[in-house]
Amino acid sequence: MQNKRKEPRVEVSGPARVTLPGEGNRQVRGEAVNVSGSGLRLMLEEPVVPGTPIMVDWEGAQAMGEVCYCRQEQGAFAVGLKLESALIGTGDLLRLTHGLEGKPVPQPIRVEISGAVSEI
Numbered sequence: 001m002q003n004k005r006k007e008p009r010v011e012v013s014g015p016a017r018v019t020l021p022g023e024g025n026r027q028v029r030g031e032a033v034n035v036s037g038s039g040l041r042l043m044l045e046e047p048v049v050p051g052t053p054i055m056v057d058w059e060g061a062q063a064m065g066e067v068c069y070c071r072q073e074q075g076a077f078a079v080g081l082k083l084e085s086a087l088i089g090t091g092d093l094l095r096l097t098h099g100l101e102g103k104p105v106p107q108p109i110r111v112e113i114s115g116a117v118s119e120i
Contacts, residue, residue: 007036016042016058018079023052030076032058040065040081047077054081062087 011034018028030044040056040063048054048067056063068080 007038009034009036009039009041012059014059016056018042018044018048019055019057020048020052021055030079032056033078038083039068040083042079042081043073043076044070044079045076047072048079056081 012032014032016030016032018030020026020028028044028046028048030042033041033043035041040058042056047070050067050069052067054065054067056065063081063083063086065081065083065085068082070077070079072078
């Protein structure tokens, strides 16, 4: 089977918090599975209707986009998100804030996309 994706996907993992602004800011817990320059795949505890705009907070990154698909897989719901915007690197601000407040400082995560390495 040939991969028809235009961009490479990078396997990731980490807890993700999804907010549904159109549903009174309802939140759904899940995990990020992979990411590309234009998309994010999540495994969520609850289904989300395709076409729904959502916000995702994940490991020092924030993203907004629209749900492309949602299907049940392995006791969870696989959700594909077409990214409209993403703010990566908010982890630096989080680490600084935690350090100033005397809280445990989360460690950065290294991500490589198309040969470029970034810490988030």
